[in-house]
Amino acid sequence: MARSVFFAPLCIRRFFGAKKAYPLFIFFTFFCLAFFFSACSEDSDPEKVVYPRDKELYVMFPNDAVHGDSVEAHLSTGVMMAVHPGGHYTISFQIDSTHEAPKMQLFRFYKHQDVSGYAMSKMETLKPQVSGGRYVFSFVCEENERTPWGLTLVEDDDYYQGKTLDVKFEGSGLYSDTLSLNLISVGLIEPIEGIPSMDSLARYMLQAFRKSYSTFVIDTIYVNYAEKHPTLGKNYPSDRPWYAGTTSEDKTLSDLGSWPVKGVTEALDIVLVHRIDEVNVLGFSGLFASNLVGGEGSTVVVGSHTLSSSGERSLSAEEIVKVAIHEAGHFFGLRHTTSTMADLEGNYDLSILEDGFEDTPFCPELLKSGLYKKGETTGALDYYVPNRLYKMMDLMAFGAEFNPDDCPDAEMFMFPVSSEKSMRKFSKQQLKVLKQNLQLIPH
Ligand SMILES: [Zn+2]
Structure with a gap:
């Protein structure tokens, strides 16, 4: 020139x-x-930056077997996704031959004190590869911590108008497949039948986790008492029962996540309380809470008792442990094998009736049954992702007209109702996803 x-x-x-x-x-x-x-x-x-159109966005979780038709319908105009540092991700969908290939613009969301909710900055623009009749977009998450990202699809400086069917969001990470557990006893825990001490409950829990999470290496289980927490102990007196949801504002007790003692940091924190102060709820966790380093979303909560309409019921050690396994399943990204009405409401998507896996059955009768509990969006777990607590329900919630044990998925750990027969196994596809997601999470 x-x-x-x-x-x-x-x-x-x-x-x-x-x-x-x-x-x-x-x-x-x-x-x-x-x-x-x-x-x-x-x-x-x-290029022109084409920002997500809506303020409230649907969220995709990596390796989720079902994203629902809402994600499909909003992929072009903007969805959010949960990503972890160093993770390799692909997003793919079926090619719409009536349109040119779109580009994908990636965004990073962050807290902004002057903006209600979140602010965002544009990151890279991706062009797709074509494979098996699908557009495949690949990227690596170069972040230091768990951060929500978002995307839009762009053609001619505007939202892509083509169809985006059968969306898949897959992730793989380089973190270890080894996991330790940290059982945290909070407040007064009454003796559990047949179990002489908290250490015996922990040993039983360790065995059960090793057996069920067969694609993980479950290293060890630590036992800690909230009253002995180095800095927060005084907030958790040992002489009175703890009611999650009533005794403190944060029912997830997330300040107990990532126990600050060498070796215990980065274990999965399983918080045992007297009971969850909500009728027929045995335990809860965020879906894909996936945070092993403390703070929001770093705990799963289980009760030694459950509240029913006729009073309190004590749980056996087996039940407590099964609930812990179930809640940890949510923590690592598994949905219920059959959605409850609460799930449908919480997902803001009526198309997600089951978990999307081919090797887990589901139970339409359960949806039609009386298992109706209003969903709940918690601001506590995540300020930007509508991360909802997934709850395990007690069989006592049912009348005589419907028996969940008749459901073909009652034997799966991710069945949403606890009963005698329920919760014995994960499927092969579930185990594969559990391992993929564990390796995405820094620990
Ligand atoms: Zn559940």
Whole structure:
């Protein structure tokens, strides 16, 4: 470019003579400079940023076997996704041959004190690979901590208008497949039948986790007492029962997550309280809470008792442990094998009737049954992701007209109701996803 401007006067004089050469030189120089700068600006700002359209966005979790038709319908105009540092991710969907391939714009969400909710910044723009009739977008999450990202699909500087069917969001990480557990006893825990001490309950829990989470290496289980917490102990007196949901504002007791003692940090914190102060609820966890380093979403909560309409019922050690296994399943990204009405409401998506796995059955009768409990969006777990607590319900919630044990998925750990027969196993596909997700989570 510089060369052509430099040699221009000589060439113009030769062809047009001295009189015409000066205006032609000005014109030619202007043309070259304009071309030069337009080329430069194309390099530095090549595209229009197409931000997510809505303030409330649907969320995708990695390796989730079902995203629902809401994610499918909003993929172009913006969805959020939960990503972890160093994770390798792909997002894919079926090619719509009536449209050109879209580009994907990635966004990072962050807290902004002056903005209610969140603010966002544009990151990279991805072009798809084509594989097996699908567009496949790949990226690596270069963050230091768990951060929500978002995306839009773009064609001609606007939202992509083509169809985005059968969306898949897959992730793989390089973290260890080894996990330790930290059983935290909170407040007064009455003796559990057949179990002489908290240490025996822990040993039983360790065995059961090793057996059920067969794709994990369950290293060890620590036992800790909230009243002995190095800094928060005084908030958790040992002489009175703890009612999650009533005794403190934060029913997840997330300040007890990531026990600050060497070796215990980064274990899965299983908080045992007297009971959850909500009728027929045995335990809860966020879906894909996936946080092993403390703070919001770093605990799963189980009760030694449950509250029924006729009073309190004590749980056996087996039940407590099964509930812990079930809640940990949510923590690592598994949905219920059959959605409850509460799940449908909490997902804001009526199309997610089951977990999407081919090797887990589901139970339409359960949906039609009386298992109706209003869903709940907690601001406590995550300020931007509508991360909802998944609850395990007690069989006592049912009348005689419906027996959950008749459901073909009653034997799966992720069946939403606890009963005698229920909760004996994970399927192969569930175990695969559990391991993939564990390896995405820094620990
Ligand atoms: Zn559940």
